Amino acid sequence: MLNDLPDAPLLSVRDLTRYYGERIGCADVSFDLYEGEVLAVVGESGSGKSTLLSLLATELEASAGSIRYRMRDGIARDLATLTEAERRLLLRTDWGFVRQDSTQGLRMSVSAGGNIGERLMAVGARHYGNIRGTSLDWLGRVEIDRGRIDDIPKAFSGGMRQRLQIARNLVTHPRLVFMDEPTSGLDVSVQARLLDLIRGLVSELGLAVIIVTHDLSVARLLSHRIMVMKGGRVIEAGLTDRVLDDPHQPYTQLLVSSVLAA
Amino acid sequence: MQPLVQLDGVSKAFTLHLHEGVRLDVVSDVNFSAAPGECIVLGGPSGAGKSSLLKIVYGNYSCDAGHIWIRDGGEMIDVATAEPRRILAMRRHVMGYVSQFLRVIPRVGALEIVAAAGREGGLDSQVAQDRAEEYLSLLNVPERLWTLPPATFSGGEQQRVNIARGLIADRPVLLLDEPTASLDARNRAVVVDLVERKKKAGVAIIGIFHDEDVRDKVATHVVDVTHFAAKTA
Numbered sequence: 001m002l003n004d005l006p007d008a009p010l011l012s013v014r015d016l017t018r019y020y021g022e023r024i025g026c027a028d029v030s031f032d033l034y035e036g037e038v039l040a041v042v043g044e045s046g047s048g049k050s051t052l053l054s055l056l057a058t059e060l061e062a063s064a065g066s067i068r069y070r071m072r073d074g075i076a077r078d079l080a081t082l083t084e085a086e087r088r089l090l091l092r093t094d095w096g097f098v099r100q101d102s103t104q105g106l107r108m109s110v111s112a113g114g115n116i117g118e119r120l121m122a123v124g125a126r127h128y129g130n131i132r133g134t135s136l137d138w139l140g141r142v143e144i145d146r147g148r149i150d151d152i153p154k155a156f157s158g159g160m161r162q163r164l165q166i167a168r169n170l171v172t173h174p175r176l177v178f179m180d181e182p183t184s185g186l187d188v189s190v191q192a193r194l195l196d197l198i199r200g201l202v203s204e205l206g207l208a209v210i211i212v213t214h215d216l217s218v219a220r221l222l223s224h225r226i227m228v229m230k231g232g233r234v235i236e237a238g239l240t241d242r243v244l245d246d247p248h249q250p251y252t253q254l255l256v257s258s259v260l261a262a
Numbered sequence: 263m264q265p266l267v268q269l270d271g272v273s274k275a276f277t278l279h280l281h282e283g284v285r286l287d288v289v290s291d292v293n294f295s296a297a298p299g300e301c302i303v304l305g306g307p308s309g310a311g312k313s314s315l316l317k318i319v320y321g322n323y324s325c326d327a328g329h330i331w332i333r334d335g336g337e338m339i340d341v342a343t344a345e346p347r348r349i350l351a352m353r354r355h356v357m358g359y360v361s362q363f364l365r366v367i368p369r370v371g372a373l374e375i376v377a378a379a380g381r382e383g384g385l386d387s388q389v390a391q392d393r394a395e396e397y398l399s400l401l402n403v404p405e406r407l408w409t410l411p412p413a414t415f416s417g418g419e420q421q422r423v424n425i426a427r428g429l430i431a432d433r434p435v436l437l438l439d440e441p442t443a444s445l446d447a448r449n450r451a452v453v454v455d456l457v458e459r460k461k462k463a464g465v466a467i468i469g470i471f472h473d474e475d476v477r478d479k480v481a482t483h484v485v486d487v488t489h490f491a492a493k494t495a
Contacts, residue, residue, distance in 0.1 A: 005351055034347055196369060225346045239321060239346040246323040250279035257280060 008070055010035050010176060010208050011056070016065035018051055024232040025051035029065070031227065031237070035175065038202060038209040040223035040240065042216060042255070048232035049212045050180065056210060057097055057178050058087055069176075092122040096169030096177035100184060102161035106153045106168065112139065113149040115168045123172050138167040142197060159190035163197065170201060177202075179211040183218060195221055216259050220244055228252045264333070265295035266435050266466035267319065272328035272342075274311070274318060275492065287492030288314045292328065294485050296466040298434070301457065301480045304470050306487035312470045313362075315487065316437045319468065320359045321349040332356060332435060354382055357435040360428030362443055364412055364420040372415070373398060373408040376426045383431020390430065397426035400452055417444045429456055436460060438469035442476050454479050 009032035018025035026048035033039055041049045054060040056067060058079055067079045072094065082090070091097070099105035106115050116135040117125075125131050136146050142163040144156075153161050162182055169177060182198065183191040199222060202209055213219055219226055219240060226243040228236040228251065236249045247253045272292040278284045289311040296302045304312040317323040319330050321341045330341040334356050341349060353359070370378075373394055380390030398408060401422040407415065412423045421444050428441070438457070442450045450473060457480045460467060471477040477484070 005347060037347060192369070224350055238324075239349055241322050242324060242346075245317070246276075248277075248324070253279050 006034055008076070009033055010070050012068040012076065013056070014066050014068075016052070016055055016067065017063050018055055018060060019063045024048070025060075026055065026229070026232040029227075029234055031234075033176075033208050033210065035208050036206045037225065038207075038211065038223045040219035040226045041210065041212045041229060042214065042219050042226055043229035044214060044255075047229040049229050051232070052229070053178055053180055053210065053212050057091070057095070058082075072175075092119060093172045094174050094176065096172075096174040098162070098165050098169055098177065098179040098182045100181040102153065102158070102165055105165040106161060108154050109152055111150045111152055112144065112156070112164055115153065115164060116171050119168055119172050134171060135167075138171050139164075141201070142167045143193070157190075158186050159194055162186065162194055166198065166201070170205065170207075173205070174207070176208045176210070179209060181213055181215075182211070184213070184215065198222060216244060216255065228255070263297040263299075265297045265331075266333045267468065268295040268329075268331040268338075269293055269315075269319070270329040270331065272315075272318060272325050272330060273492070274314060274323065274325045289487065289490040290492040292487075292490045296435070296468050298464040298466055299461050300482040301461055301467040301469060303477050303481040303484045304468065304487050305477075305484045310487040311490065312487050313439050316359070316439050316468065316470065320353070320357060320437055322359075355384055356433055357437060358383070358428050358431060358433040359437045360425055360439065360441045362421075362440050364424040364427075368413060369411055371409040372403065372412050372423045375412065375423060376430055379427040380430040383433060385431060393430050394426065397430055397456075398423070400456070401426055402449060402452070418446065418449070421445060422449060425453060425456070429460065432463070434465055436465050436467045436469075438467060438471075440470050440472060442471060442473050450476055 011033040014030045016029040017027045029052055041052060043049045051060065055062050068076045069079055070076045097105065107118070113132060113135040116138050117131040120131050120134060136149060139146050139149060144160055144163055153164055156164065183194050186194065195218065211222060223240045226237065226240045227234045228243065228249065230251050236243060236247065236252045243252065244256055247256045269292050273290045274288040276286040276288065278286065292315065294302060304315060306312060314323055318325045319341065325342050328342065331338040332341055332352060334352055339348060339352065376394035376398060377390045380393055381387055385393065403419055403422050407419065412420050415423065425441050442453050445453065454476055457467065471480065
């Protein structure tokens, strides 16, 4: 059974640090992420979790440390050494980013089908009928009525927009998906359906996911591992149920004791 | 026979930082092992640390000292230091755990919960489906409930779904935390029978059974956890 675990991590982060002037954004973060693993980064606002996500997604430049990513050809590359063209290709094809604010993750004045098709065209799809067919298929998979394909996201509810973001991101079969509070701000029932959908797709597609959330019950439901951040640093990390059921650090104990049922 | 599980000098204390850093000693220097076909029953009063010990073996609680060796294929893996992904892989293929409470994803029907647990444990999907039906029938969960999510079931029905889910796969190690707690005599007998089947199949079991009758029927050895009470300095 040893052989069913891949040896080489997909993502390998070492001593990742970002300063905003004198202030620490995040400091000395190190971890490995393997295919199929879902890592939740939890902490209060200002803990550095969003800075970390921006660094990982190469939207922000690190002050120190390294991020290595194993490309589809099997070779691990230091992301800081990628050319701009390589970086953009990675973002558009091999990675996904589901954002809390759907207006940042979607093109609001382009149709639902266009939002999905755009990512496909970025990887070279040109045949209109195929693109539309694939878009329809993905609308179905994220439980959006296919009849809405020509509607623009402005006409969608918050939950539908998040599902459209997921379709847009997964259509290119990425291997790594970043999620920034994907369910916050939604009604509880909508949130529950979205979580079910994410869980199903993540395990079906074997995705590696890094999800930032302040909601420990979301972390419990979706993730295999947790990193707890405070003041820009990772203060506790491990198996999700271990960290939530047997928290060691004072801050983690406070977080866990502050929720009704995580 | 070579043990499948071996605890070696395991110690555990909780430090409650939100309560003036009070330290609760749970167990100290625990040593015992479980071989194929054995059912080790943890004995001792409530609060002695029996459930905590099972959770330590499952990787749900960490331990402060010692090793928990579990056979994974040809290798002994120390749960105390194994990476999360290794522990998750072992939970799929090597060790099963039945807790006192059903804790599942809401909105999924009982039969599917049990069958999914079988598939996750490596059973072929048809085998998982058939066995899920067999176990739910054996455990007297009425067929009209099978498609419903268990959240609305009675405590006993939930517990029986939980047992079916915990026992469906063919894992070599089983951890049972009072699986018979809220069951009537008829269903307790079913559980005893299922445990005996597992023993015959060479599974190593570590369990907690408060019911003396059940304990006497299934136990190969009883390990008194009060022997591992932390020594006061």
